Amino acid sequence: MIQQIPVLRVCISCRKTYDRKDLLKITKDHKQGIMLQKGMGRSAYICKSKKCYSDSKIKKKLQKALKTSLETEFIEIFEKEITSYNNYPH
Ligand SMILES: [Zn+2]
Numbered sequence: 001m002i003q004q005i006p007v008l009r010v011c012i013s014c015r016k017t018y019d020r021k022d023l024l025k026i027t028k029d030h031k032q033g034i035m036l037q038k039g040m041g042r043s044a045y046i047c048k049s050k051k052c053y054s055d056s057k058i059k060k061k062l063q064k065a066l067k068t069s070l071e072t073e074f075i076e077i078f079e080k081e082i083t084s085y086n087n088y089p090h
Pocket residue numbers: 011012013014015016046047048049052
């Protein structure tokens with residue numbers, strides 16, 4: 001019997017470890033720029049707790065983790081995305 005080992009990643013905001021599928025992945029893709037849940041390149045993970053994604057410092061933390069500057073529009077898209085995830089049944 002093969003046991004499935006979850007891939008663990010750390011939330012950049014609360015620094016807690018979660019199963020990767022429970023996190024929102026933000027990637028700085030080499031070709032397409034910032035992407036959510038896809039893309040190849042430097043990535044950061046954020047858990048779906050409101051405390052984390054609505055953190056006033058989240059933009060700064062993301063910029064630091066991804067080593068890039070983010071547009072305000074991106075934060076809006078990102079918030080919409082993560083809020084919609086919270087509405088999905090688990
Ligand atoms: Zn978190």
